[in-house]
Amino acid sequence: MSTPTTQIQSPFDIQWVRQQFPAFARQINGHAAAFLDGPGGTQVPQRVIDAISDYLICCNANTHGQYPTSRESDAVLAQAHQAMADFLNCDVDEVAFGPNMTTLTLALSRAIGRTLQAGDEIVVTRLDHSANVSPWVALEELGVKIQRVDINVNDCTLDVDDLKSKLNERTRVLAVGYASNAVGTVNPVGEITKVAHEVGAMVFIDAVHYAPHGLIDVRTIDCDFLACSPYKFFGPHSGVLYGKRERLKALTPYKVRPASNELPDAWETGTQNHECITGVLAAVNYIADISRHTTEAKLGRRQALEASFTEIHRYERQLTEKLISGLLGIPDVTVYGITDPKQFDHRVGTVSIRMKGQSPAEIANRLGEKGLFTWDGNFYALDLTERLGIEDQGGLLRIGVLHYNTEEEIERLLVELRGMA
Numbered sequence: 001m002s003t004p005t006t007q008i009q010s011p012f013d014i015q016w017v018r019q020q021f022p023a024f025a026r027q028i029n030g031h032a033a034a035f036l037d038g039p040g041g042t043q044v045p046q047r048v049i050d051a052i053s054d055y056l057i058c059c060n061a062n063t064h065g066q067y068p069t070s071r072e073s074d075a076v077l078a079q080a081h082q083a084m085a086d087f088l089n090c091d092v093d094e095v096a097f098g099p100n101m102t103t104l105t106l107a108l109s110r111a112i113g114r115t116l117q118a119g120d121e122i123v124v125t126r127l128d129h130s131a132n133v134s135p136w137v138a139l140e141e142l143g144v145k146i147q148r149v150d151i152n153v154n155d156c157t158l159d160v161d162d163l164k165s166k167l168n169e170r171t172r173v174l175a176v177g178y179a180s181n182a183v184g185t186v187n188p189v190g191e192i193t194k195v196a197h198e199v200g201a202m203v204f205i206d207a208v209h210y211a212p213h214g215l216i217d218v219r220t221i222d223c224d225f226l227a228c229s230p231y232k233f234f235g236p237h238s239g240v241l242y243g244k245r246e247r248l249k250a251l252t253p254y255k256v257r258p259a260s261n262e263l264p265d266a267w268e269t270g271t272q273n274h275e276c277i278t279g280v281l282a283a284v285n286y287i288a289d290i291s292r293h294t295t296e297a298k299l300g301r302r303q304a305l306e307a308s309f310t311e312i313h314r315y316e317r318q319l320t321e322k323l324i325s326g327l328l329g330i331p332d333v334t335v336y337g338i339t340d341p342k343q344f345d346h347r348v349g350t351v352s353i354r355m356k357g358q359s360p361a362e363i364a365n366r367l368g369e370k371g372l373f374t375w376d377g378n379f380y381a382l383d384l385t386e387r388l389g390i391e392d393q394g395g396l397l398r399i400g401v402l403h404y405n406t407e408e409e410i411e412r413l414l415v416e417l418r419g420m421a
């Protein structure tokens with residue numbers, strides 16, 4: 001069955017974008033590799049690779065030494081903190097780097113645990129990745145009660161009424177995702193934060209999945225903490241934690257005695273991965289350059305990021321519309337999550353499906369042979385696949401649309417899936 005093709009009209013310079021990523025030269029069995037696996041980790045532009053190797057060649061040293069390479073290392077690490085502060089719209093001392101989001105979240109939840117008492121409550125959701133569930137559930141050992149927010153099964157959106165009903169004066173933390181890494185739902189994090197603050201709870205947002213798709217503004221959201229992972233937004237493997245200054249200062253992180261108590265150092269346990277942090281700086285600059293590249297205007301970095309994400313959003317939405325309308329036209333395919341284009345402002349282009357009679361792993365394997373990289377399983381969104389009753393059936397096949405994907409890649413994927421139906 002064929003589906004009409006939507007022609008994309010966009011000022012977005014996809015040719016320039018594609019040229020930035022050396023990985024796109026990869027061929028599989030004579031097919032160009034199509035990286036639709038972004039939700040598991042994105043490819044990186046050449047400048048990120050160069051920044052990492054330049055760091056290792058030129059200023060590879062530990063911090064705060066009295067010699068040139070150490071000072072240069074300190075300087076580039078400070079620039080990377082500033083880049084992430086611009087990315088999140090916060091102050092530079094409110095940004096801590098770490099190995100990944102999971103490790104940072106475990107460190108934060110343990111530190112928050114030091115302030116909790118039996119009978120306190122924490123709210124988590126069934127839509128979230130386990131990295132934003134297990135670190136909080138671990139605090140049950142302190143006598144903390146965990147409340148779990150349900151989803152609307154028909155479109156995999158968060159049941160916000162259920163969330164509100166679970167907040168009360170005993171709630172200490174609400175842990176919620178910005179966007180689902182399994183089905184693409186974007187949660188109303190600003191609204192949710194406001195209601196959580198009304199009962200005096202702190203709000204932790206897992207923005208790992210949202211970060212490559214949209215501009216994050218921690219000041220507008222007003223969340224207390226937020227974490228993301230640069231390897232999901234065109235950087236190297238690493239993690240970033242934002243915390244409101246007064247919140248970070250009020251907590252006592254687990255750390256060693258000689259390590260600084262200043263922010264953000266107190267939260268950056270041990271020696272950091274300096275070369276990757278340097279790569280994060282290059283990744284943020286790459287995103288800013290997506291818009292700088294198409295305008296004469298001299299944009300500051302935050303302004304440029306804002307303009308880039310506007311272009312990214314518009315372009316990704318067109319690809320997502322093409323993908324979802326194509327998938328809905330394939331017999332025996334079920335799309336999980338929001339499928340109504342009128343609701344597409346509440347989703348990103350991460351689209352998960354099941355196909356009658358075929359396991360997601362089989363489909364992913366067949367697509368992989370054609371150079372189409374997708375993921376199968378639960379992607380650690382285990383509460384969700386269990387809630388949907390598909391965990392024991394191989395979970396989902398996940399197709400991830402990013403700004404570096406093309407209409408042609410989506411068409412190739414749809415052709416293969418139609419051939420399997």
Ligand SMILES: Cc1ncc(COP(=O)(O)O)c(C=O)c1O
Nearest residue numbers: 100101102129131181208209229
């Ligand atoms: C939504 C979401 N949250 C958290 C994580 C965990 O991030 P990290 O790998 O940086 O620990 C992931 C990783 O896939 C994710 O997709």
